[in-house]
Amino acid sequence: MPVTPDATAVPDRCQTFVAFDVGRKRTGVATGNRLTRTATPRPTLKAEGDARWPQVAVILREWQPDALVVGVPFHPDGAEHENTALARRFARQLRGRHGLPVFEVDERYSTTEAHALGAADADAASACIILEQFLRSLP
Template sequence: MTGPLPSAHVPAHLGRFLAFDFGLKRTGVAAGNRLTGTATPQATLRAEGDARWPLIAARMAEWQPDALVVGVPWHPDGAAHDNTRRAQRFARQLRGRFGLPVYEVDERYSTTEAHAAGARDADAAAATIILEQFLRSLS
């Protein structure tokens, strides 16, 4: 999938979301709400490999999301690359570990957009952009 799912595929009872901008060393996080259509950046997770899972579990406990959103990067021409596969693997791991629906969103240029906006934490800002894009697709 190379973009957010149409709203028909996201059940209406799913209202609270956590979004992730996956990276090998840093993973941006944002929390959002379908009702308001807004997303808020959270502190970026600075951990690699399995060390990130307890941090993610703590965010899950804090926010109690109904579903998760993962930004998946693609080349400008839509071709996959190594980070595409890494983000998709991360999405599968989230689904397996937490048992929640996970939606993948095309996140081309989200980090560039975050930098252009002057974000101090570009990873969290990118996760916010990803989640806001997803939430807009639901209306």
């Protein structure tokens, strides 16, 4: 079943966020905050597997977020697929490596929407869409 955080489960102290749209070879990144409820794309990480972790660490040191958001993909009918497991594993590893709250968001159609917008970097645009969807759900 798709994961969407209960907005009441996100503490008020969580004001700044970094979001990730995880793929096998690229990971889209966006930053945003609760006050403006907007997100800004950041350069996409072009690395596979464990090679992406040093780049993630640099982003987190630079932006000092209060929490992280990971897009979790599903088929249109809500069924899981191979990339669902990839995204959930990434979210678990983020929690373990960085000790920050990690919120998973159903990201169906974010890449399709990013392409429809004509985004030059669809991965970063998808991360923005995921983060803005999350921010709009907060009280």
